[in-house]
Each structure stands twice: as structure tokens, then as C-alpha cells.
Amino acid sequence: MDEEEQDEQQKVLQNLLLLHELNSEVVTKRDAEKFLEALATKSSKRHSITLSSLLLNPFVGSACRSFGFLVSKARYVVSFLEDVVPAKDLGSGELLDAVEQHLANLRSKATPYYFNTLYDPHRADSVGFVRGYPFSLRLGVTTVMSHGLSLGLPDYDAPTAIVKPHERTQRYVDAVVTIPKGSLFPLSGSNVAFDRRLIGPCMLLRLGIGGQDSLFSGSSSSTSVDDVWAGLCAKVVADHLGFGVKTGVPYVWRGPDSSFSSNGAVAGALASLKTEFKPLLLLEDVVPFFQTLRLSKNATNAEDCYAEIARMVKGKLRGLDPSFERVAAVMETWADAWKAINSAV
Amino acid sequence: MDEEEQDEQQKVLQNLLLLHELNSEVVTKRDAEKFLEALATKSSKRHSITLSSLLLNPFVGSACRSFGFLVSKARYVVSFLEDVVPAKDLGSGELLDAVEQHLANLRSKATPYYFNTLYDPHRADSVGFVRGYPFSLRLGVTTVMSHGLSLGLPDYDAPTAIVKPHERTQRYVDAVVTIPKGSLFPLSGSNVAFDRRLIGPCMLLRLGIGGQDSLFSGSSSSTSVDDVWAGLCAKVVADHLGFGVKTGVPYVWRGPDSSFSSNGAVAGALASLKTEFKPLLLLEDVVPFFQTLRLSKNATNAEDCYAEIARMVKGKLRGLDPSFERVAAVMETWADAWKAINSAV
Numbered sequence: 001m002d003e004e005e006q007d008e009q010q011k012v013l014q015n016l017l018l019l020h021e022l023n024s025e026v027v028t029k030r031d032a033e034k035f036l037e038a039l040a041t042k043s044s045k046r047h048s049i050t051l052s053s054l055l056l057n058p059f060v061g062s063a064c065r066s067f068g069f070l071v072s073k074a075r076y077v078v079s080f081l082e083d084v085v086p087a088k089d090l091g092s093g094e095l096l097d098a099v100e101q102h103l104a105n106l107r108s109k110a111t112p113y114y115f116n117t118l119y120d121p122h123r124a125d126s127v128g129f130v131r132g133y134p135f136s137l138r139l140g141v142t143t144v145m146s147h148g149l150s151l152g153l154p155d156y157d158a159p160t161a162i163v164k165p166h167e168r169t170q171r172y173v174d175a176v177v178t179i180p181k182g183s184l185f186p187l188s189g190s191n192v193a194f195d196r197r198l199i200g201p202c203m204l205l206r207l208g209i210g211g212q213d214s215l216f217s218g219s220s221s222s223t224s225v226d227d228v229w230a231g232l233c234a235k236v237v238a239d240h241l242g243f244g245v246k247t248g249v250p251y252v253w254r255g256p257d258s259s260f261s262s263n264g265a266v267a268g269a270l271a272s273l274k275t276e277f278k279p280l281l282l283l284e285d286v287v288p289f290f291q292t293l294r295l296s297k298n299a300t301n302a303e304d305c306y307a308e309i310a311r312m313v314k315g316k317l318r319g320l321d322p323s324f325e326r327v328a329a330v331m332e333t334w335a336d337a338w339k340a341i342n343s344a345v
Numbered sequence: 346m347d348e349e350e351q352d353e354q355q356k357v358l359q360n361l362l363l364l365h366e367l368n369s370e371v372v373t374k375r376d377a378e379k380f381l382e383a384l385a386t387k388s389s390k391r392h393s394i395t396l397s398s399l400l401l402n403p404f405v406g407s408a409c410r411s412f413g414f415l416v417s418k419a420r421y422v423v424s425f426l427e428d429v430v431p432a433k434d435l436g437s438g439e440l441l442d443a444v445e446q447h448l449a450n451l452r453s454k455a456t457p458y459y460f461n462t463l464y465d466p467h468r469a470d471s472v473g474f475v476r477g478y479p480f481s482l483r484l485g486v487t488t489v490m491s492h493g494l495s496l497g498l499p500d501y502d503a504p505t506a507i508v509k510p511h512e513r514t515q516r517y518v519d520a521v522v523t524i525p526k527g528s529l530f531p532l533s534g535s536n537v538a539f540d541r542r543l544i545g546p547c548m549l550l551r552l553g554i555g556g557q558d559s560l561f562s563g564s565s566s567s568t569s570v571d572d573v574w575a576g577l578c579a580k581v582v583a584d585h586l587g588f589g590v591k592t593g594v595p596y597v598w599r600g601p602d603s604s605f606s607s608n609g610a611v612a613g614a615l616a617s618l619k620t621e622f623k624p625l626l627l628l629e630d631v632v633p634f635f636q637t638l639r640l641s642k643n644a645t646n647a648e649d650c651y652a653e654i655a656r657m658v659k660g661k662l663r664g665l666d667p668s669f670e671r672v673a674a675v676m677e678t679w680a681d682a683w684k685a686i687n688s689a690v
Contacts, residue, residue, distance in 0.1 A: 114632065115530035117494060117592050119518060127512045131502040132531025132573035134632045135625075149462060157476040167472050173464060173520045183525035185460035186477025228477035247462050280480075287459065287479045 020099055027068045029059040035071065039340055050333045054206060062189070062205035062222045069203050070341060072196055077203075078102050080252065081190040087151050087251040090172050101250035102146045102193035105176055109140025110244020112181040120176035120246065144199040144238050147231075147247040148191035149173075153255040153265065155188045157224065158276045161269035176248035181239050184290055187231020191252045194234070198243060201302045201338040202234040207327050209286070210279035223279040224272065225286075232290040237305040240295040278321070285320055303342070307335035365444055372413045374404040380416060384685055395678045399551060407534070407550035407567045414548050415686060417541055422548075423447050425597065426535040432496050432596040435517050446595035447491045447538035450521055454485025455589020457526040465521035465591065489544040489583050492576075492592040493536035494518075498600040498610065500533045502569065503621045506614035521593035526584050529635055532576020536597045539579070543588060546651045546683040547579040552672050554631070555624035568624040569617065570631075577635040582650040585640040623666070630665055648687070652680035 032055050040048040055063050069077055078099050086095040108122035114137050121129045122140055129138050154169045179185050189205050206222045209229050238245050255265075293312060299305040310331035317324040377400050385393040400408050414422055423444050431440040453467035459482050466474045467485055474483050499514045524530050534550050551567045554574050583590050600610075638657060644650040655676035662669040 113636075115524050115528050115592070117492065117530055117533070118499070118514060125516075127499045127514050128509070129505065130500045130531055131505075131533065132570060132576070132628065134629050136629050137632070147462065154463070154472045155475045160474070160476075164473070169463065169472050171470075171519060173518060174516060175518045175520060177522065179460050180525050180528035182527040183460050185462055186475055188462070188476065225477060231477070247460070283477065284479050284481050287482070291458075 020103070022099075023074065025072070027064065027071060029056065029064070031071065032056060032059055032064070032067050035067075039337060042340060046329075047333045047336060050329055051337060054330055054333075062226065066204050066206055069196060069200050070337060074196060076103060076106055076193060077196045077200070078193040079189065079191075079203075081254075084150070084190055084252040084254055087172075087253045096250060098148060098191065098250035098252055099193075102148065105146035105246045105249075106143050106193060106195060108143065110143040110178040110246055111137065111140045112178050112239070112244045113137050115180055116178075120178065120248070123176055141242055141244050142195070142198065143178075143246055144195040144243040145234055145245040146193045147185070147187060147245065148193070148250045148252060149248065150188070150191060150252050150254045152253050155190065155254075156269075157280055158269045158273040159280070162266055162273065165266045165269075172251060174249060176246050179235065179245050179247055184232055184235050184287065185245075185247065186228050187234070189227030189230065190254065191250070195243075198241070199234050199238060199302050201306045201335055202237050203230050204331070204334050205230055207330055208323060209327060210282045210321055210323055211275070212323075224276045225279040225283055228283065229286070232286070233306060233309055236290055236293055236295070236309070237302055240299065240305060241302070282321055286317070289317060303335045303338045306338075307332055310335065365448070367419070367444075370417070372409065372416060374401065374409070376416065377401060377404055377409070377412050380412075384682060387685060391674075392678045392681060395674055396682060399675055399678075407571065411549050411551055414541060414545050415682060420540060420542060421448060421451055421538060422541045422545070423538040424534065424536075424548075426599075429495070429535055429597045429599055432517070432598045441595060443493060443536065443595035443597055444538075447493065450491035450591045450594075451488050451538060451540060453488065455488040455523040455591055456482065456485045457523050457584070457589045458482050460525055461523075465523065465593070468521055486587055486589050487540070487543065488523075488591055489540040489588040490579055490590040491538045492530070492532060492590065493538070493595045493597060494593065495533070495536060495597050495599045497598050500535065500599075501614075502625055503614040503618040504625070506610055507618070510611045517596060519594060521591050524580065524590050524592055529577055529580050529632065530590075530592065531573050532579070534572030534575065535599065536595070540588075543586070544579050544583060544647050546647045546680055547582050548575050549676070549679050550575055552675060553668065554672060555627045555666055555668055556620070557668075569621045570624040570628055573628065574631070577631070578651060578654055581635055581638055581640070581654070582647050585644065585650060586647070627666055631662070634662060648680045648683045651683075652677055655680065 036048060036052050036055065039051065055067050059067075065079060069079075080098070086098060088094065089096055104124065105120075108120070108124070111121060114133060116129055116133060118127060118130055120126055121133075121138070151169050151172065154167055156164070156167075194200065194203060205227055207226050207229060209223050209225045211223045235245055289312075293309065295305050295308055299308045310328045313324055313331065314328035318328070381393060381397050381400065384396065400412050402408075404412075410424060414424075425443070431443060433439065434441055449469065450465075453465070453469070456466060459478060461474055461478060463472060463475055465471055466478075466483070496514050496517065499512055501509070501512075539545065539548060550572055552571050552574055554568050554570045556568045580590055634657075638654065640650050640653055644653045655673045658669055658676065659673035663673070
């Protein structure tokens with residue numbers, strides 16, 4: 001972004017973050033270039049080329065967002081897509097504070113080992129645990145991810161958006177659920193918060209799963225399952241390391257506004273079907289891959305787990321689609337970048 | 346119950362069931378006696394003594410309820426405790442039809458192999474599956490249990506009821522969730538419906554887990570974890586056989602009414618702490634037992650699975666508490682009674 005835009009953005013951001021006594025820092029393309037130069041002296045040439053291509057080609061959307069996760073100094077990262085606005089409280093009509101609700105989810109424990117029927121027992125206004133919940137499991141574990149939902153236009157894949165153009169999500173479900181250990185879920189990158197230190201390396205949102213080989217050029221360089229992939233990685237890593245993942249509130253609002261009519265949505269979905277088609281089909285095999293994946297005891301942090309998944313992707317998914325060769329290389333490089341950042345701190 | 350009571354009960358029941366075009370049949374102690382006489386000719390003497398003691402000593406509460414499950418001819422069973430009344434719709438104030446909602450849960454598919462973030466995608470008014478949900482997993486599996494929730498007095502164990510006497514559940518969460526495969530939950534027997542043919546044998550609500558050896562005499566012959574135990578059995582069997590278990594709506598209302606003040610609740614909880622104490626402590630080991638239990642490929646229906654769990658209880662839990670010797674024997678007998686009923690049909 002140019003300097004003027006950057007100033008404007010920074011002002012908006014700082015107002016929002018001051019509200020929660022959080023720090024903000026705007027990351028620019030120049031920061032990414034400097035980071036890559038520094039890394040190049042320590043890393044292999046192949047790695048630094050892969051990373052340059054990933055981050056700078058071009059430095060927009062999920063690429064610059066993922067770079068922000070990497071270099072942030074914050075414990076918690078809250079990430080919204082550009083088209084997201086706060087949802088309104090059903091009763092009072094007031095705007096809901098999604099940042100506050102994400103932080104509440106992350107700061108309270110999760111319960112992945114046994115299902116509490118009255119939902120998140122560690123939520124501040126919950127009645128807690130019901131009869132039959134073992135006392136030794138009530139302490140819970142550290143929450144590393146808070147996955148929020150959206151009202152309005154449902155988060156559909158292209159085929160579903162074509163088939164159900166008029167569908168809207170209007171049910172505000174006032175609940176938070178810990179997704180049980182061993183169960184995977186489809187992460188949407190539009191409204192999510194996570195513990196950067198404990199799970200951050202998994203949240204690379206630009207891998208181009210099932211995309212073309214010349215993928216890291218042009219603006220549409222993420223495919224529609226890249227965030228889903230990040231969620232699958234994050235969940236298996238959280239399960240392996242003994243952390244929890246929550247989903248539910250906070251809700252945000254996503255279209256449809258006047259510029260995004262049902263007609264427009266269908267036209268958009270028809271256009272993206274061409275590129276989404278293959279990544280979506282790959283998911284049918286990718287999900288079982290993650291469901292049966294077992295990490296080794298040596299993998300004791302997210303960077304190591306992510307590197308281990310990269311090696312399994314190379315070994316087991318290469319035959320499924322040629323893009324996984326590149327995906328594995330990028331993941332390995334990304335794990336190295338996180339190790340470099342962490343060792344420099 | 347006596348004849349007059351029985352007539353009255355039957356009238357109320359039939360009105361409710363006619364509404365849903367369901368059949369009702371009131372089961373009496375005489376029916377249980379006849380059933381036991383018939384079984385005695387086919388079964389071992391030890392078995393028929395165990396079963397008589399279980400069902401007739403006395404024929405009340407969970408004992409007569411469980412016998413009803415056994416001899417019913419219905420596909421679906423809906424079971425409410427006596428202190429349960431319908432909950433009200435938040436918006437309109439109208440009474441919610443819990444029977445209809447249970448049947449809707451049971452008649453639609455469940456999705457135990459992958460978590461749908463917008464809750465039950467097979468609910469009639471759901472927007473369905475979100476992006477990232479594999480198409481091959483969308484068909485779902487047969488639902489064998491619908492576990493409802495309650496508003497009002499939370500379903501606490503005795504220690505929690507003492508510690509939090511004023512707590513009330515008031516959050517109506519308009520959602521249904523399939524409890525993922527591999528995840529267990531604390532079933533409450535107060536508001537539950539299930540597929541009798543596919544999971545019925547697991548729903549024996551009177552085992553006296555952690556109770557005294559002379560347990561099947563006197564009215565308080567179920568302990569507070571007997572329904573939880575039934576739920577643990579049902580969930581591991583459903584997971585093994587490839588069926589789904591849902592929890593969420595319908596809600597019912599449970600106290601507090603004038604006769605059940607906070608003071609009364611605390612006094613009641615203090616009294617029951619004496620008998621509940623041991624069963625509750627046993628849960629700390631019972632839950633890991635069920636979490637690690639693996640059924641064999643030979644167990645292809647609920648009766649066989651239940652009998653197999655009985656043998657594991659005998660082998661692995663006997664050392665934990667002497668009551669498990671009796672529990673295992675009762676479970677085995679119960680599985681035989683179901684086999685006898687099914688072979689007679």
C-alpha cells in the first residue's frame with residue numbers, strides 16, 4: 001500500500017486496538033524484503049527463492065497477512081478478511097465486539113477430551129460442567145485457536161453457491177464449542193484468532209493447494225482451500241501437543257450488500273468454479289490424509305510439527321497432484337522461517 | 346401403579362402421542378412378571394434371578410422405564426423424567442414440542458466424521474455444509490440418539506449443587522451438534538430419545554454403578570451415574586457401528602418450582618452426596634475405560650456390543666469396585682433378554 005493509505009489504515013487500526021489496550025504495527029512490503037535479505041544469509045538459496053516467491057509475488061491478501069503472523073511480537077493474533085464487518089446483537093442491536101470475544105475464548109481453557117453438553121464450561125457466563133463430567137478433566141487445556149462464524153452470506157464453496165444462491169445464515173447461536181480431540185473441521189480464514197507462539201506456524205494462508213505451478217504470480221494466488229488446509233494443520237498439531245481449538249461466537253457480518261447481489265454472487269461463483277474445482281476435489285483425499293496422520297514424539301512445538309507434516313505431504317500426497325511437491329517445499333521453508341524468527345528473539 | 350392411576354396416565358399419554366400419530370402402550374408390573382416367567386424357561390436360573398431382582402425390586406422409575414424400552418414395538422423411544430415440563434419458545438412464548446424435535450433429530454442424518462461449524466447441516470432449516478466440508482462425507486450416517494437439554498435448574502452432581510446453589514441455565518442455544526466420533530459425553534436421562542432397534546440395549550438406566558451390593562431393593566436403586574453409564578455405552582457402540590449421536594435442542598424445563606427452592610436443592614444435594622460420592626469418584630476411572638475400549642469386529646449389533654462391554658467390565662473394572670462384578674452380570678443378562686426379545690419377533 002502507498003504511504004497515505006498506510007497512514008489511514010494505521011489510524012483505524014490503532015483506534016480499534018487501543019480499545020483493547022493492544023499494540024498495532026503496520027507491516028509493509030519493505031519489511032518483508034528486509035526480512036528475506038536477512039534470512040538469505042542464513043538459509044539455503046533454494047529456500048530464500050521459495051519464500052520470496054511466496055511472499056512478494058505479489059505482497060497482497062493472504063501473503064502479507066501470513067507475513068504479519070510471522071513477524072508479529074503479539075501473543076494473540078486476530079485476523080479478519082477485508083469484507084467482514086461487526087455483527088449486531090440480536091436484542092440490543094449494538095455492534096458486537098468480535099476482538100473481545102476472541103480474546104475471551106483464547107484466555108479461557110478448552111475441553112477437548114470430553115464433550116460438555118451445555119457448551120463451553122469455561123466461558124465467563126456459563127453454568128459450568130454438568131453431572132457426569134469427570135472432575136480431573138474439568139481443568140481443561142490451553143486454547144490456541146478461536147474460530148468465529150459469520151452471519152449473512154454463508155461461507156459456501158463455488159458449487160454450493162451456484163446451487164443455493166438465495167441462502168443466508170441468520171441463526172445467531174450464542175455458543176462456543178471445543179472441537180473434540182481427533183475431530184477435524186473446515187476453518188474459514190475470514191474471522192479467526194490464535195495463539196501466535198503456540199500454533200502460529202500452521203496459519204500460512206497462501207499455499208495454492210491444487211493450484212497451477214506458476215501459482216505465486218498474480219493476485220488470485222490462494223485457492224479456496226488454503227485456509228481449510230491451515231485449519232487441518234492447526235487442529236492435528238493442537239491435538240498432538242495437547243491444546244484446544246474452539247469454534248462459535250464471535251459472529252461477524254459478511255454481505256450481501258448492494259454490490260454483492262445474488263446475481264453477482266452466482267456470477268462470481270461460476271467464475272471461481274473453474275479454479276476451485278480441482279482444490280475442492282483434492283479435499284476428498286486431503287481430509288483422510290489428515291485424519292490418519294500421526295506426528296512423532298520428537299515434534300514438540302508447532303514449527304517442528306509443521307515441518308513433519310510437510311515431509312508427509314511430500315511422501316504421501318505427491319502422487320495425488322503435482323502441486324503438493326511445491327506445497328511441501330513451501331511448508332518446509334515456512335517452518336524454517338519461524339525457527340529463524342524464534343531463535344532471533 | 347394401580348388401575349385408576351394407569352387409566353389416567355394412559356389418557357394423558359395418548360393425547361400427546363396422537364398429536365404425533367404415535368402409538369402408546371402402558372406397561373405394568375404384571376407384564377414384567379409374565380416376561381420374566383417366559384424368559385425363565387429359556388434362560389439360565391442365575392440370569393432370571395438377576396433380571397427379576399433388577400426389574401421387580403421394586404418396579405419403579407428407571408427399572409420400569411428400561412423394561413418399557415425392552416418390550417416396546419416402536420422404532421423410536423422418547424423418554425422424559427417425571428419432573429420435566431415443556432420449555433417455552435423465547436420469542437413467541439409458546440410451548441416447544443420436544444417430541445417433534447427429537448423425532449426430527451433422529452430422522453435426519455448425523456455427521457460424526459467431520460465437524461460442521463454451522464452446526465447440524467441436516468436440520469430442516471439449516472443452511473447446510475460450509476466450504477471445506479468433503480462432499481463424500483456430506484451424506485452422513487443414521488442417527489441413533491437425540492440428547493436434549495434443559496433450562497432452569499442445571500443438571501449438576503451433588504458437590505456442584507452444593508457449591509453453586511443459585512445457578513440457573515437460561516441460555517437457549519438453538520443448535521444441534523453431532524458429537525464427533527471418538528468423543529464421549531455425559532448423558533442425562535431426563536430428556537432423551539433413541540432408535541430402539543439400533544441402540545436400545547445400551548439404554549439400561551438401572552445398574553447401580555458404585556452402589557451397595559444389596560442395591561436392587563428400595564426405591565433409590567439407581568445411582569446418579571447410571572444414565573451417564575448408559576450414554577457412555579451408547580456412544581462407544583454408536584461409534585463402533587457407524588451411527589451418530591446428536592445433542593442440543595429440544596430443551597425442556599426443570600424446576601426450580603416452589604417445592605424445590607435453592608434451600609431444598611442444597612438439602613437434597615447434601616443428602617445425596619452420601620450415596621453419590623462413590624459413583625462420582627468411580628467416573629474418574631470409568632471414563633478412561635470407555636475412552637480406550639475397543640469392540641471386536643464380531644460385535645455387529647448393539648446386543649452383542651453390550652455383552653462384549655459387560656465382559657470387559659468384568660475383566661478390567663472388577664478391581665476398581667466390587668459393584669462392577671454385579672454390574673457386569675446384569676449387563677450380560679440384559680443383552681440376553683434383548684436377544685430373546687429380538688429372536689421372538
